[in-house]
Amino acid sequence: MSVPALVDSHCHLDFPDFADEVDDIVARAASAGVHRMVTICTRLREEPKVRAIAESHPGVYYAAGTHPLNAADEPLATVDELVALAKHPKFVGIGETGLDYHYASDTKGNQAESLDVHIEAARQTGLPLIIHARDADEDIGKTLSRAHGEGAFSCVMHCFTAGRTLAETAIDLGFYLSIPGIATFKNAGEIRSIFADAPRDRLLVETDSPYLAPVPHRGKRNEPAFVANTARIMAEYLEMSIEDFAALTSANFDRLFYKAAASNGGAD
Template identity: 35%
Template sequence: MIFESHAHYDDEAFDEDREELLNSMRENGIEYVVNVCAAADGLEKTLELTEKYPFVYGAVGVHPDDAGKMNEEILQRIQEYCRLDKVVAVGEIGLDYYWDKESHEIQKKWFEAQMEVARSERLPFIIHSREAAQDTLTMMKGLRAAEMSGGVIHCFSYSKEMAKEYLDMGLYIGIGGVVTFKNAKKLKEVAEYAPLEQILLETDCPYLAPVPHRGKRNTSLNLPYVAEEIARIKGISCEEVVEVTCRNAKKMFGIKD
């Protein structure tokens, strides 16, 4: 059974068939899903999904693109929600200099604040970092992330050398549909280099569907394509990729069968 470590089923892209799709997960080999909050006004949507579906867990946090909407009240709510049984991580949080919707200083301020919530609540973190490699790494080191309760660099998009920095901290690398793209040379190198014991499978759905569905709405049902490509790159069986990454996710999120 596959563990989907990063999905956004609260997204409006699933409004027409969300229930039908989620109810089909287990029969299609998806054992658990972590629904990851991104928007400042979307925290409760993730909690609702965790309450409705036994196999859905939640991560609470605000994406850097929404950092300008953050305030102390929202931060306090995130901290309170971290104490709910089915909330298993703080995320997704971090830096995004690609869209650059918010100033870098505002992004850094709320990235650090949410990391401190993860520290105090002893939960793992889910990091979003796009076009912000050095600043993210500098902040992670400054925050002593390696001494916290674990975490994942989601949708990893940097070099093998940068991956080593995070792997050496004991963190996980999140790999999704991009690894199936022909032009994803860097990510294929990272997938080959990183120990399987430090890789998580993810989709970031509805975004980043793998080949052969690239450009379409993504769902967790596409995760076998990701597992197959990692298996091909590493020269191992797809079953081993699924088994080990599932074990990794359960360990990181603290989920016991």
């Protein structure tokens, strides 16, 4: 039986959880139908390592930025620095960046300053902004709305688990919502309903691996192959075939991450 082609729009292949296993991780993903993925750098000093992973695997692309949880500990990125990194052919997005008040409410100022830098870099490069938001719905919504009004940019709300108001704000701004493994959890009915109510041409699917493994792997280390589990469960919930869901989310990925789509005709 053929496996529909899927894309993991957000993973972290450079994290210690995958040490010395990246080749096997990528091979298992391909066997599950996940032929393309974006590995995310969360500290700019780690960018060379993340870039090397992308360079070593045809179907792996990368993005780089300063994660909000690292905003107070890392040097403030500059727009010029991010724009320069974006010249690499496999660099396809800016971030992840954003606001996290769950674990780091005491660094709100650092996070906001860093976020503004990443937004401007997304504007200047034309690459999508990759947003992490946790327990900061109101502030992230206001910030993104204000910034978009000052100059448009594209964006994905990665691992979306926030409230309906933020989802609607993001959709109104033309942004995308990325479905994580959390959406497969039994108690995630409200999150699933938000995805069901969103325009289908704004949906992506991701693992955020090594975190947040979907059912039936919940509680274990996540990896890109498991995006197939999330896709199958969400396809059933949305009353779509897995083939149609895979085609939909892949087309949405290609539209947003246009630089990856342009590589080898959009498929590696």
